[in-house]
Amino acid sequence: MQEALTNALKHAPGGTIRLRITHRTDRTHVSVVNDAPTGAATAAEGPAEGPAEGTTAGIGGRGLTGLRERVTVLGGTLRTGPHEGGFRVTAELPHQVTSRPRQRSARPASSPAARSPESAGRLAVVRGAARRRYAAAIAAPVVAAAFFVPAAVLLAWQLTTxxxxxxxxxxxxxxxxxxxxxxxxxxxxxxxxxxxxxxxxxxxxxxxxxxxxxxxxxxxxxxxxxxxxxxxxxxxxxxxxxxx
Known part of the structure; x- marks a missing residue:
């Protein structure tokens, strides 16, 4: 909501903004719709024809790209595009993030939602590194014990005999x-x-x-x-x- 409202105030000053939040059993739906900016001077600041559905040109610029990445990482969906002369941003966020991997795996690899965004890739790298560190933390004492225990037993035997x-x-x-x-x-x-x-x-x-x-x-x-x-x-x- 904060990102969408910031974009609306920046690129459509003076226009009406409608915000709706709908809580469902398993997910929350957020919709932010703004009318066209008032006055020719301010209208020039926005896109001349509005960006196409799902793109991030014009309103928001990098802001919508980052917003899309954050929503996708949480397993949600984001839609942006022109609406009745203004602009609309809608997002659906599941209450259980774990449901996202199954939904993504069912989509064709060629669909836009199936492509891992930059932040999702970074999150996967971080999680992979954490798993490797956890495995190493468990394996290190096991390997050390497998080496040092027999060595200690051998040394004790040599000293006593x-x-x-x-x-x-x-x-x-x-x-x-x-x-x-x-x-x-x-x-x-x-x-x-x-x-x-x-x-x-x-x-x-x-x-x-x-x-x-x-x-x-x-x-x-x-x-x-x-x-x-x-x-x-x-x-x-x-x-x-x-x-x-």
Whole structure:
């Protein structure tokens, strides 16, 4: 109503304006009709012959285009055109917007009402982007859980199975073969010793393995280093987890 009244006052000053609003069960009908402008000077401001039905030239210009887009997005219909020497704007707006997609899909693609207006296209883009963001917000935690939960389980398993209790470490005597010491050793060596532990001096020709000195998964514990020459233990020492 505001857009139609603004156009009538601008392009048909002095003319009579008739406004009617009809509320029905499922929709509301709005009609704004203005007579021709009074006086030759003001009549020159309006269209000489009036725009054709459904066009937006002359009265309203871009205003009627924007109005048509807004009505269409809401699932309604807008008709504009000359009427008895003046101009008429009528609109029907459904009370339930969801009924619009079914009506539009039933129309032939070649009809003017079937063509998506600019604002309807923008609305579809915004809704599509919102749906994608919503799907991503749901999928991200699922993907993260699928990756991080198995990784956390694997890490916990590696930390617990590479722990060498201090009592067993004390029983390890350099010079004894691995076959005799195997019952005292954990299932596997600790795979992530820090750089300063890897680069610490070692007996010539030996290969060193690292074991955690405790099973605590939340705290960093010192490492036990066992150096082997072939299959014989040649040295053992304690390496702090953090460089000092």
């Amino acid at each position: 590479s722990a060498l209790p201090p009592s067993r470490f004390d029983e390890l005597t350099p010079g004894r073969p691995r076959t005799e010491l195997a019952p005292l050793l954990p299932d596997r060596a600790y795979p992530y010793p820090p750089d300063h532990a890897r680069s610490a001096p070692r007996p010539p020709g030996s290969t060193c393995e690292f074991y955690r000195s405790g099973r605590d998964l939340l705290d960093e514990v010192d490492l036990y280093r066992l150096c082997w020459s072939g299959e014989r233990l040649v040295a053992k020492d304690t390496v702090p987890m953090k460089s000092r």
